Amino acid sequence: MEFSKPIKISRRHVLKMGVMGSAALSLGIFRSQLVKSKTGSAAGSVAAQKTEQIGFMYDQQKCVACRVCQAACKATNNWEEGTEWRRVLTSDKSKAYLSISCNHCEKPACVEVCPVGAYTKREKDGIVIHDAEKCIGCKYCMYACPYHAPQFSDDTGRISKCHFCYERQDNGEDPACVANCPTNALTYGKLAELREAQGGVDQLEGLPNPELTKPSWVIIPKKE
Amino acid sequence: MHWHWMIIIYLFLGGLGAGAYLTSFAAEKGWLGRNSSLRRTGYFIAAPIVAIGTVLLVFDLGQGLTKPWLLIGLLANLSSVMTWGVYILAAFIIVGLLKGYFTLTNKSAPNILTLSGAVLALATGTYTGLLLAVIKAVPFWATWIMPVLFVASALSTGLSLTALLAPLVEKKSFCEGREGRAHILLIVVELIIVAAFVGIMISGVNGPVAKESVALVISGVYALVFWGYFIGLGLLFPLVVYIYRYQRSKVPVIQYVSESPSATSDLAANEQKGHHSYLTIVSDISVIIGGFALRALVILAAIPVWDGITIL
Numbered sequence: 001m002e003f004s005k006p007i008k009i010s011r012r013h014v015l016k017m018g019v020m021g022s023a024a025l026s027l028g029i030f031r032s033q034l035v036k037s038k039t040g041s042a043a044g045s046v047a048a049q050k051t052e053q054i055g056f057m058y059d060q061q062k063c064v065a066c067r068v069c070q071a072a073c074k075a076t077n078n079w080e081e082g083t084e085w086r087r088v089l090t091s092d093k094s095k096a097y098l099s100i101s102c103n104h105c106e107k108p109a110c111v112e113v114c115p116v117g118a119y120t121k122r123e124k125d126g127i128v129i130h131d132a133e134k135c136i137g138c139k140y141c142m143y144a145c146p147y148h149a150p151q152f153s154d155d156t157g158r159i160s161k162c163h164f165c166y167e168r169q170d171n172g173e174d175p176a177c178v179a180n181c182p183t184n185a186l187t188y189g190k191l192a193e194l195r196e197a198q199g200g201v202d203q204l205e206g207l208p209n210p211e212l213t214k215p216s217w218v219i220i221p222k223k224e
Numbered sequence: 225m226h227w228h229w230m231i232i233i234y235l236f237l238g239g240l241g242a243g244a245y246l247t248s249f250a251a252e253k254g255w256l257g258r259n260s261s262l263r264r265t266g267y268f269i270a271a272p273i274v275a276i277g278t279v280l281l282v283f284d285l286g287q288g289l290t291k292p293w294l295l296i297g298l299l300a301n302l303s304s305v306m307t308w309g310v311y312i313l314a315a316f317i318i319v320g321l322l323k324g325y326f327t328l329t330n331k332s333a334p335n336i337l338t339l340s341g342a343v344l345a346l347a348t349g350t351y352t353g354l355l356l357a358v359i360k361a362v363p364f365w366a367t368w369i370m371p372v373l374f375v376a377s378a379l380s381t382g383l384s385l386t387a388l389l390a391p392l393v394e395k396k397s398f399c400e401g402r403e404g405r406a407h408i409l410l411i412v413v414e415l416i417i418v419a420a421f422v423g424i425m426i427s428g429v430n431g432p433v434a435k436e437s438v439a440l441v442i443s444g445v446y447a448l449v450f451w452g453y454f455i456g457l458g459l460l461f462p463l464v465v466y467i468y469r470y471q472r473s474k475v476p477v478i479q480y481v482s483e484s485p486s487a488t489s490d491l492a493a494n495e496q497k498g499h500h501s502y503l504t505i506v507s508d509i510s511v512i513i514g515g516f517a518l519r520a521l522v523i524l525a526a527i528p529v530w531d532g533i534t535i536l
Binding site: 087089090091093094096097098109111112113114115116117118134135136137138139140142143144145146147148152154156157158159204205206207208209212 | 225226227284285286287288290291294295297298300301303304305306307310358359360361362526528529530532533534535536
């Protein structure tokens with residue numbers, strides 16, 4: 001008697017754990033399928049278009065580092081405390097500038113590593129969107145992104161980043177940074193067309209090798 | 225940079241628990257000598273250790289505690305190594321607890337349970353290294369040697385902790401088996417892997433930033449932790465102790481030539497019945513400290529491929 005009782009309990013335990021485990025699993029998988037099917041049908045309704053990757057183009061020769069792009073982004077997207085979706089960097093040596101946010105990469109490392117699937121790459125234009133509602137704040141993406149696009153806020157305990165003002169774009173407006181740039185140093189468009197720009201590059205000296213994530217940006221470097 | 229002590233402890237405990245399970249698995253299979261006293265202790269401690277590490281990780285999440293329902297999402301992205309880890313660790317904790325229960329109640333566990341536990345333990349140890357190895361934007365991590373190094377350290381620390389606690393678990397019936405040889409083998413292997421790892425980073429195949437990272441470790445701010453805690457305390461000192469004790473345990477071979485080596489070493493070890501020598505206790509603790517230092521070095525010396533600020 002004393003021997004058989006613990007076995008029964010252990011089997012029950014095994015069963016219980018199995019049921020609970022598979023329930024948790026199916027919930028997780030089911031949820032992600034739901035999300036996927038949702039985006040799938042949304043993309044399908046746009047007549048199964050192929051991705052036309054869009055990207056930013058930044059002209060170092062035109063930029064005067066007024067930081068209006070930053071301010072416009074901050075005002076439009078209500079940056080969470082401690083985050084900077086767009087940064088304007090200055091070179092000490094050559095007095096060149098770089099306005100940088102998310103490059104909406106062709107091979108986005110954030111999408112790959114995020115354990116909760118908070119990142120999605122939009123089917124129609126390749127915009128990488130982060131869903132802060134799903135984010136658990138593990139910071140794995142901060143290591144994975146070579147451009148430091150994902151930004152963490154200690155206030156909210158979660159990541160947020162540039163989403164290319166996709167809602168504005170869906171309403172026919174330009175991204176806030178581009179719309180407000182006074183010198184037209186920052187523009188955007190279809191990446192394939194931007195790539196044809198004279199003297200355009202996808203890497204500056206000292207910046208990450210573009211092979212890592214294939215960033216969707218074009219930089220026109222400052223002439224010496 | 226972004227990850228600190230919680231992650232270091234999590235990676236360390238993941239390896240430690242996995243190593244403890246595999247130690248008792250090896251002992252049960254007879255690889256650590258006949259009648260090894262390590263065949264139960266590792267099974268008792270493995271799952272709880274990994275579980276503690278996992279709980280700590282949840283505490284480190286920005287929103288893990290405030291919005292715990294988001295954690296179910298951790299099963300969502302099958303392309304993320306961290307998601308693999310959640311599956312692996314969850315499965316290992318469950319299987320480890322079951323195996324521990326069977327062991328505690330002196331029932332024979334199904335072979336498939338024991339074996340899948342060993343596979344999951346190996347997967348747990350590998351995962352802790354793979355989590356870092358896939359991050360190409362941190363050149364110091366981006367090498368396949370990382371998971372190999374972490375597994376070697378997991379086995380070494382797991383063996384040490386199991387050997388350290390076994391006398392408390394087994395009480396009077398404890399006697400040392402062949403684990404001294406396993407200790408020596410694991411440390412030598414780990415030294416070779418560390419040399420290869422450091423060599424790769426210095427060579428520059430992983431780029432100039434990897435060189436910066438390794439310089440921090442071998443000659444920079446972390447040099448004391450590396451040479452003192454990891455190489456000295458964690459590897460060389462215990463290696464010397466284990467070799468010394470192994471040499472001493474071989475002495476009776478001369479007197480009992482006809483007997484098999486394992487039988488004689490078991491016989492010699494009988495002197496130590498009931499407890500360890502203090503030297504062994506110190507070197508076991510020392511191995512565990514070294515394993516912790518390794519995880520700390522790897523996390524703290526991570527430098528991103530670009531700092532996000534500097535342009536030329």
